[in-house]
Amino acid sequence: MRGASKTILAGLVIAVLVVAVGAWLILGRAPEGAQITPTQVTPTQATQTPPPRQVILLGSGSTFVHPQLDNWAKEFNRRYPHVRIDYNPTGSGTGQTQFMQKVVDFAGSDPPLPTSRWQQAKADPRGVIQMPVIIGAIVMVYNIPGLEGRLKLDGETIALIYLGEIEYWNDPRIQRLNPDLKLPNQRIIAVHRSDSSGTTHVFTLFLYKASNGKWPKELVEKAIEWPVDKTGRGLGGKGNQGVADLVQRTPYSIGYVEYAYAYLTKMPYALVKNAAGRFVDATPETMMEAARNAFPKLPQSLEDDFNEAWDAIVYAPGENSYPITSFVFLIFYKVYPKEKAEAVKKFIEFINTEGQKPELIVPGYIPIPEEIRRYNLRALELIREG
Amino acid sequence: MDDRFLVDRVFTVIVVVIAIIAILPIFHIIAYITWRGLPIVIDNGLSFFTDVPAAVVAEKPGGIAPALAGTAFMTITATLIAVPLATLAAIFSVEYPNHVLTKAVRVTSRSLLEVATILIGMLIFVLLVLPTGRFTALAGSLALAIVMIPYVYTYAELALISVPKTYIEAAYALGMKRAQVIFYVTVRVARRGLARGIAIAVTKAMGETAPLLFTAFGARSVIFGGPFEPADALPLMVFQFIQTGYDNWRALAWGGAFTLLVLYLLLFIIARILVKEVRY
Numbered sequence: 001m002r003g004a005s006k007t008i009l010a011g012l013v014i015a016v017l018v019v020a021v022g023a024w025l026i027l028g029r030a031p032e033g034a035q036i037t038p039t040q041v042t043p044t045q046a047t048q049t050p051p052p053r054q055v056i057l058l059g060s061g062s063t064f065v066h067p068q069l070d071n072w073a074k075e076f077n078r079r080y081p082h083v084r085i086d087y088n089p090t091g092s093g094t095g096q097t098q099f100m101q102k103v104v105d106f107a108g109s110d111p112p113l114p115t116s117r118w119q120q121a122k123a124d125p126r127g128v129i130q131m132p133v134i135i136g137a138i139v140m141v142y143n144i145p146g147l148e149g150r151l152k153l154d155g156e157t158i159a160l161i162y163l164g165e166i167e168y169w170n171d172p173r174i175q176r177l178n179p180d181l182k183l184p185n186q187r188i189i190a191v192h193r194s195d196s197s198g199t200t201h202v203f204t205l206f207l208y209k210a211s212n213g214k215w216p217k218e219l220v221e222k223a224i225e226w227p228v229d230k231t232g233r234g235l236g237g238k239g240n241q242g243v244a245d246l247v248q249r250t251p252y253s254i255g256y257v258e259y260a261y262a263y264l265t266k267m268p269y270a271l272v273k274n275a276a277g278r279f280v281d282a283t284p285e286t287m288m289e290a291a292r293n294a295f296p297k298l299p300q301s302l303e304d305d306f307n308e309a310w311d312a313i314v315y316a317p318g319e320n321s322y323p324i325t326s327f328v329f330l331i332f333y334k335v336y337p338k339e340k341a342e343a344v345k346k347f348i349e350f351i352n353t354e355g356q357k358p359e360l361i362v363p364g365y366i367p368i369p370e371e372i373r374r375y376n377l378r379a380l381e382l383i384r385e386g
Numbered sequence: 387m388d389d390r391f392l393v394d395r396v397f398t399v400i401v402v403v404i405a406i407i408a409i410l411p412i413f414h415i416i417a418y419i420t421w422r423g424l425p426i427v428i429d430n431g432l433s434f435f436t437d438v439p440a441a442v443v444a445e446k447p448g449g450i451a452p453a454l455a456g457t458a459f460m461t462i463t464a465t466l467i468a469v470p471l472a473t474l475a476a477i478f479s480v481e482y483p484n485h486v487l488t489k490a491v492r493v494t495s496r497s498l499l500e501v502a503t504i505l506i507g508m509l510i511f512v513l514l515v516l517p518t519g520r521f522t523a524l525a526g527s528l529a530l531a532i533v534m535i536p537y538v539y540t541y542a543e544l545a546l547i548s549v550p551k552t553y554i555e556a557a558y559a560l561g562m563k564r565a566q567v568i569f570y571v572t573v574r575v576a577r578r579g580l581a582r583g584i585a586i587a588v589t590k591a592m593g594e595t596a597p598l599l600f601t602a603f604g605a606r607s608v609i610f611g612g613p614f615e616p617a618d619a620l621p622l623m624v625f626q627f628i629q630t631g632y633d634n635w636r637a638l639a640w641g642g643a644f645t646l647l648v649l650y651l652l653l654f655i656i657a658r659i660l661v662k663e664v665r666y
Contacts, residue, residue: 058521058605058616067442067632074441077607086605086616089626102519239629264631362443 052082055343059087061095061108062198063239064258065328068134068362069108072355076347083343092198093222099331102126105340107331110136110198112306122303127334129302129383131376132309132327133351135366137259137287138203139269139324143247144169144184150281152177154273155210155315155323161254162190162207163214164231169252177273184252187233191246191255194236196223202314202326203256209315210275210323256324259287260364274323275315282322287366290321295371302379303334327368332379335386345380352376416647423644426637434641439606439623442632450642455610456617457649459523460602461592463613464530469584472535476542477568491539498536506532507597515601523610523617526602533597534587541583545576578661585657589650595621620646 059069066089073085090098092109099107100117112130113121121128140153157173160166166173170183193200201222207215219227228234235250237243240261247255248267259282262269271279280286294313299306306329315323330351336344352374354360356367368376427434430446437449475495479488510529515521549572557571573580598604598619604626605616620642627639 056605056607056611056615058603060603063629066626067630067635071441071443073607084607086607088604089629090599101516103515103521241629241631244631261631362441 053339055083055339057083057085057105057340057343057347058103059085059095059106059108059330060090060098060104061087061331062092062110062328063089064110064136064198064260065108065134065330067260068365071360071362072347072351075355075360076350079350080343080346083346085347091196093196096331105333105336105344109329109331110326111201112310112327112329113331115305115307118305118307125335125386127303129332129334129379130306130329131302131332131348131352131379132291132298132306132368132372133330133376134328135287135291135325135368136199136202136328137282137290137322137325137366138199138206138256139259139262139282140254140272141244141247141257141262141265141267141269142254143251143267144186145251146184147181149178149181150268151181151270152273152279153270154279155207156212156214158272159207159211159215161188162192162226162228162234164190164228164233167231167233177279186252189233189235189250189253190226190228191235191237191243191250191253192226192228193223193239193243195238197239198222199240199256199258200224203324205311205314206324210273258364259366260362263364272323274319274321275317276319276321278319280320280322282324284366286320286322287325288369289318290316290323290325291327291372292369293318293321294327295369295375298372298375302376302382332383334382335384338385341383341385345383348379348383349377419640419643419647422640423642423647426641427644430641435645438609439627439638440634442630442634444634447634447637447641450620450623450638450645451609452606452618453620453623453642454645456523456526456602456622457592457620457646459610459613459617460526460530460598460619461588463524463527464534464591465584465588467527467531468534468538468587471531472538472587473542473580476539476546477573479543480546480572481564481568495536495539498532499540502596503529503533503594504596504599507600510597511600520614521601521603521616522614523602524613526598526617526619527613529597529601530591530594533594534591537587537590538583541586542576542580545579545583546572548579549575581657581661585653589653592649592653593621593646595619595625598622620649 066087069087073087077084087108092111095104095107095109096113096117098104100121112118113128118128118130140151140158142151144151153174154177157166157177160173167187168185169188170185175181175183201220204215204220204224208217208220226234226236229236235246235253237246237255240257243255244257244261244265244267247253248265269282271281273279290313293316294309297312298309310327313325313327316325332344332348335341356373358367361367426447430449434449435454436451438452439450440446440448475491478485479491482488507529510525510532514525514528553571553575554567557567562570599622602619602622603616604618604622605611606618606623610617624639624642624646627635627642630636
């Protein structure tokens with residue numbers, strides 16, 4: 001008995017060790033062994049063109065850009081097999097922090113670096129380069145059973161709903177915008193994000209800019225205390241998916257989600273009044289139009305502060321601009337170690353040329369207009385080895 | 387006389403009903419995850435366990451191989467670190483119950499149990515990831531090991547204390563040395579309790595997301611990049627993919643959750659089979 005269990009125990013420990021080491025050898029080392037240790041390459045092989053060294057680019061940040069960035073990473077890897085790109089959806093704030101801590105190679109972020117952080121990053125020897133790579137838009141999804149026709153809203157009414165001041169769907173202030181609709185005499189449930197999010201930041205910035213002073217500047221943040229919650233008519237959902245789910249499940253509710261989620265769930269969303277006073281639908285064209293109108297506000301250099309440009313695309317001017325549009329940024333260093341510099345340049349080039357073609361854009365995402373792609377490609381001259 | 391039997395019956399029924407209500411959520415979780423996850427695993431077959439996740443636009447969701455490999459690597463290495471440390475600490479505190487170190491170990495272990503596991507992740511991040519400038523699978527292993535230690539320790543201590551004193555006295559009476567008594571009698575008699583502690587700690591480690599966010603970080607472009615590269619883990623993948631709206635990734639998340647569930651059940655069954663009950 002004693003001997004038997006001893007053998008079993010010893011056997012178990014050995015088995016575990018063998019499995020662990022074996023798994024590592026088979027799964028990890030074998031396929032790339034030759035590339036990881038170039039010293040093992042024999043002279044005869046070295047005279048032929050040696051395989052480029054394996055490069056791994058690690059990214060972190062915006063949850064929203066994750067599916068699109070993952071698609072780019074996979075397509076890029078197909079063209080350049082020696083470069084692997086891993087991106088983790090940690091949230092824009094965490095992505096920025098990890099970029100500042102230099103534990104990642106690039107970050108994705110819905111808002112650009114805040115001015116204070118940008119100054120700090122620019123002063124660093126590794127430098128900083130930001131660029132808008134994809135357009136994001138927020139749509140107002142709603143769930144009004146029996147409603148026929150599309151709802152129309154403006155910044156002021158949306159602000160009043162989320163402030164808790166408009167209580168019923170048939171409130172004259174909403175009815176006035178929708179003379180053709182028969183709005184129900186039901187309380188409005190306003191759904192918002194419960195987690196800290198770039199989407200909330202863009203949404204509240206829009207409310208501040210478009211509500212004729214109804215929405216206070218203090219409430220422009222990634223996470224806020226929603227006034228509507230105090231009336232008991234507010235609901236929080238985690239992530240875009242959480243908000244979309246809640247709106248779908250809650251009759252007479254309204255919520256804000258990224259366009260991609262409304263596109264996937266096929267929920268109805270409102271036409272929103274833009275800065276030119278027109279009600280516009282969220283379509284690829286109207287979002288691109290907003291980006292085009294914000295283009296003149298982009299800074300001189302990719303090394304500059306992007307906050308003004310980001311501010312400009314939200315509630316952008318232009319007859320056909322969709323008002324709640326924003327950029328999603330990728331944040332790179334200016335100086336990379338040798339192989340990484342080359343890989344980063346290739347990736348930036350790929351994103352701004354082939355990557356913007358419809359076949360590589362994930363359904364629900366909106367490519368950036370031509371002039372911004374050219375603008376982004378200036379990064380190729382800035383990035384260097386060091 | 388009938389009254390007594392009636393009261394007894396009613397009481398039994400009430401207890402059984404309450405017990406069922408208490409465990410109902412567990413069955414609900416198991417049933418729901420199986421219902422959502424099993425069809426996905428069956429649909430994709432073996433490739434579900436051998437492929438990397440596909441893009442959201444791909445026709446098929448791909449597989450969870452990076453998460454499986456990462457979880458396997460990190461759980462095994464964390465166990466190899468945590469079990470010897472915690473078990474030896476437990477033996478020490480049972481053998482020297484009044485030693486200053488014992489008291490210190492007990493207090494730390496108890497407070498470690500209370501610490502949110504994300505803080506353990508942050509600790510490793512500050513101590514290891516920041517100075518080296520990279521997320522690694524090994525950092526994940528270390529974080530998981532710290533998560534495991536108080537569990538292994540607590541269960542081991544309980545198991546060792548419950549070994550009948552008469553056995554130990556008998557062993558000493560036979561002229562065994564202290565080390566012999568500990569390893570041939572105490573540990574041997576308590577092995578079932580020790581194994582249970584290890585099994586619980588391993589399942590705890592396998593299911594942890596928070597300590598891995600800032601250590602192993604997650605990487606899914608290859609199955610396993612090695613101990614010095616970032617690595618994926620099952621709960622991490624489930625956590626990140628279930629929040630997206632894309633069917634491919636949600637499928638991977640459900641299938642991954644189901645796989646994790648099966649791993650849990652397997653682990654407990656194996657622990658039960660390997661370590662037989664000790665009969666006094």
